[in-house]
Amino acid sequence: MVTEIVRRENSYRQAFLELQERREGESVAWLERLRAGAMERFEESGFPSVKDEEWKYTNVAAIAALDFQPASLQTSAEGEVDLQGLALFRHLETAKSQLVFFNGKLRKELSALTAIPEGVVALDLSAAIADERYREIIWKHLAQQADYVVNGFTALNTALISHGAFVYIPKDAIVSVPLNLLFISDGAHVASFPRVLVVAEDNSSATLIESYASTKDSKYFTNAVVEIVLKDGASLEHYKLQRESTEAFHIATTAADLGRNSRYDATTITFGAQLSRHDLHVTMDHEGAECWVDGLYLVTGSQHTDTHSVIDHRKPHCTSHQLYKGILDGKSRAVFNGKVFVRHDAQKTDAMQTNKNLLLSNEARVDTKPQLEILADDVKCAHGAAVGQIEEDELFYLETRGIHPDLARNLLTYGFAEEVIGKIKIDSIRQQLDEAVLNRLNARLEA
Amino acid sequence: MLEIKNLYAGIDGNEILKGINLTVKKGEIHAIMGPNGSGKSTLAKVLAGHPAYQVTKGEVLYEGKNLLEMPPDERAREGIFMAFQYPIEVPGVSNAQFLRLAYNEKRKHLGEEELDPLEFKDLLKERAKVVEMDASFMTRSVNEGFSGGEKKRNEILQMAVLQPKLAVLDETDSGLDIDALRIVAGGVNQLHNPENAVILVTHYQRLLDYIVPQFVHVLANGRIAKEGGKELALELEQKGYDWLKATTPETSGAGAQAK
Numbered sequence: 001m002v003t004e005i006v007r008r009e010n011s012y013r014q015a016f017l018e019l020q021e022r023r024e025g026e027s028v029a030w031l032e033r034l035r036a037g038a039m040e041r042f043e044e045s046g047f048p049s050v051k052d053e054e055w056k057y058t059n060v061a062a063i064a065a066l067d068f069q070p071a072s073l074q075t076s077a078e079g080e081v082d083l084q085g086l087a088l089f090r091h092l093e094t095a096k097s098q099l100v101f102f103n104g105k106l107r108k109e110l111s112a113l114t115a116i117p118e119g120v121v122a123l124d125l126s127a128a129i130a131d132e133r134y135r136e137i138i139w140k141h142l143a144q145q146a147d148y149v150v151n152g153f154t155a156l157n158t159a160l161i162s163h164g165a166f167v168y169i170p171k172d173a174i175v176s177v178p179l180n181l182l183f184i185s186d187g188a189h190v191a192s193f194p195r196v197l198v199v200a201e202d203n204s205s206a207t208l209i210e211s212y213a214s215t216k217d218s219k220y221f222t223n224a225v226v227e228i229v230l231k232d233g234a235s236l237e238h239y240k241l242q243r244e245s246t247e248a249f250h251i252a253t254t255a256a257d258l259g260r261n262s263r264y265d266a267t268t269i270t271f272g273a274q275l276s277r278h279d280l281h282v283t284m285d286h287e288g289a290e291c292w293v294d295g296l297y298l299v300t301g302s303q304h305t306d307t308h309s310v311i312d313h314r315k316p317h318c319t320s321h322q323l324y325k326g327i328l329d330g331k332s333r334a335v336f337n338g339k340v341f342v343r344h345d346a347q348k349t350d351a352m353q354t355n356k357n358l359l360l361s362n363e364a365r366v367d368t369k370p371q372l373e374i375l376a377d378d379v380k381c382a383h384g385a386a387v388g389q390i391e392e393d394e395l396f397y398l399e400t401r402g403i404h405p406d407l408a409r410n411l412l413t414y415g416f417a418e419e420v421i422g423k424i425k426i427d428s429i430r431q432q433l434d435e436a437v438l439n440r441l442n443a444r445l446e447a
Numbered sequence: 448m449l450e451i452k453n454l455y456a457g458i459d460g461n462e463i464l465k466g467i468n469l470t471v472k473k474g475e476i477h478a479i480m481g482p483n484g485s486g487k488s489t490l491a492k493v494l495a496g497h498p499a500y501q502v503t504k505g506e507v508l509y510e511g512k513n514l515l516e517m518p519p520d521e522r523a524r525e526g527i528f529m530a531f532q533y534p535i536e537v538p539g540v541s542n543a544q545f546l547r548l549a550y551n552e553k554r555k556h557l558g559e560e561e562l563d564p565l566e567f568k569d570l571l572k573e574r575a576k577v578v579e580m581d582a583s584f585m586t587r588s589v590n591e592g593f594s595g596g597e598k599k600r601n602e603i604l605q606m607a608v609l610q611p612k613l614a615v616l617d618e619t620d621s622g623l624d625i626d627a628l629r630i631v632a633g634g635v636n637q638l639h640n641p642e643n644a645v646i647l648v649t650h651y652q653r654l655l656d657y658i659v660p661q662f663v664h665v666l667a668n669g670r671i672a673k674e675g676g677k678e679l680a681l682e683l684e685q686k687g688y689d690w691l692k693a694t695t696p697e698t699s700g701a702g703a704q705a706k
Binding site: 392394396397399401405407411414416417418 | 495496497498499518519520522523524528529531534535537538539540545548549552553556588605609
């Protein structure tokens with residue numbers, strides 16, 4: 001078993017070397033060093049094991065054991081795209097402001113950026129690196145937020161950095177049209193390593209959709225890392241929509257660094273993947289920063305989803321509000337581990353964290369662990385977690401209004417999800433998610 | 448319309464109702480009064496079909512059918528409505544969505560065509576006048592963040608939309624200030640007509656100043672201890688429920704008798 005896994009890790013080294021060879025002549029020295037360092041780190045640490053406290057409930061042996069081919073080496077990325085399938089994940093609001101990636105590679109003919117205002121940059125990461133104008137800013141911020149030393153997956157992603165997106169919002173720019181980064185996968189045994197860097201300059205404002213979906217029920221592996229830098233007074237609304245194939249593996253890290261008086265609004269939706277893990281790390285190292293992080297996971301069958309979040313209050317007068325809700329059916333399993341750190345200097349912190357779970361089946365299971373670590377003394381902090389089923393009194397109330405118990409259950413479940421979905425400001429996302437929730441519930445009704 | 452015959456019911460093995468007899472006809476308003484723990488609310492919940500309560504003896508006929516065999520949702524579609532003492536909050540579901548669903552479920556049951564959101568909006572606007580509720584309540588989640596008075600008004604709004612044949616109002620006056628009480632009572636009076644009936648469950652006489660019953664039944668220890676017209680309520684108001692216990696010593700033995 002051990003030798004088997006080592007062999008797989010070797011196949012990632014081969015991919016690393018092959019990519020390096022292909023870049024011959026156009027390589028960027030600092031980036032080559034970064035990649036090499038990360039590869040070395042990955043080879044040392046390998047994939048995390050359940051012995052690691054942070055991975056206690058999520059066993060990734062299945063990922064380590066499978067022979068995935070990095071998408072950047074594959075021809076599948078050039079293959080035909082199921083446009084009808086793709087249409088389900090598009091957004092009306094981003095018809096002219098989207099980058100579409102297929103099996104890990106940007107597909108220009110499916111992308112459009114005409115609605116993006118001048119000065120705003122949205123480019124394939126490799127193209128941005130090749131562009132003198134952006135090289136310095138990328139050098140300054142890439143791999144600064146997402147720590148590849150502690151996380152083997154981040155190390156692997158960093159070692160294989162090539163495709164993904166570079167998004168730059170200039171100072172004072174107010175971008176009203178949302179930008180959609182849509183990562184579509186359909187190849188069997190393809191591994192893709194999307195890397196996204198978002199830099200929002202002072203007092204800018206923008207909306208980003210980061211969407212993962214599949215047009216087939218294939219088994220593939222997505223290992224994504226998204227780094228976000230918000231400068232002073234910048235604000236970003238960020239939607240992460242994970243609707244991968246239910247056979248797929250999805251491992252993602254989001255790391256955001258919040259400038260003074262900046263605001264980060266994140267909503268993370270998790271519907272897909274056989275196994276998914278999201279590490280969310282928000283660093284508030286400047287006064288007056290604010291973040292609102294919501295999440296909804298809706299899983300069924302044998303799906304497994306794990307959220308590990310760290311909200312790090314390092315300076316005074318920062319606010320964080322976190323609401324994560326989960327709906328579990330079948331034999332699915334969810335893990336929520338939310339750490340909120342309030343450092344010694346972070347006086348007047350306002351931090352709230354809630355994780356609520358609704359179990360629709362007796363076989364579903366949740367492990368939730370909200371953690372609050374406070375070192376400052378003048379703060380307002382609260383956290384809580386709940387795991388429960390639909391309450392009899394709620395059900396009875398609806399029944400006394402003539403609503404059949406099955407329908408009443410669905411309505412209550414829908415309402416539970418709505419607390420997160422209803423806050424989404426982009427109509428087409430809300431509609432797609434509402435529909436997905438109702439579809440899931442109907443499927444349950446018929447089953 | 449409703450015939451309750453020798454009804455015994457309880458919760459978790461504790462017998463609370465010990466032989467209730469009550470007949471309600473179309474067009475009537477009945478008040479069920481009594482001290483705390485007398486079984487008033489239990490009676491309301493049993494009529495609505497609350498699953499936690501078990502009927503151990505007796506029968507309830509509604510329009511000649513065995514009510515106790517019907518699940519709660521069917522009772523509702525057949526025209527029974529209960530206004531809750533503590534209305535439940537349903538986060539994430541708007542009042543309008545909820546009311547339309549309930550309304551259409553009933554229409555379907557009656558073989559009538561369902562209303563689409565726009566048609567329903569007009570109907571809702573009309574019915575909302577009964578309890579003086581404005582449009583902003585319709586887009587808010589059911590009862591979420593509503594004040595006590597707003598929740599009670601929302602119950603009567605549901606009644607106005609569903610137009611029940613038999614409405615059971617469980618302590619609808621509790622926690623209401625005088626203005627809210629006037630609105631709620633006014634709503635019930637507007638909805639009452641010769642074709643339907645209302646059962647008011649209340650601790651205090653106050654509500655009966657606004658909604659005047661023809662019949663007052665006083666519950667004590669799970670049985671009807673005294674019956675009369677609206678003047679009985681006034682008598683209770685003056686003398687309190689202790690007077691009742693003193694004048695009806697036989698009720699204290701009822702529990703033992705039942706066993």
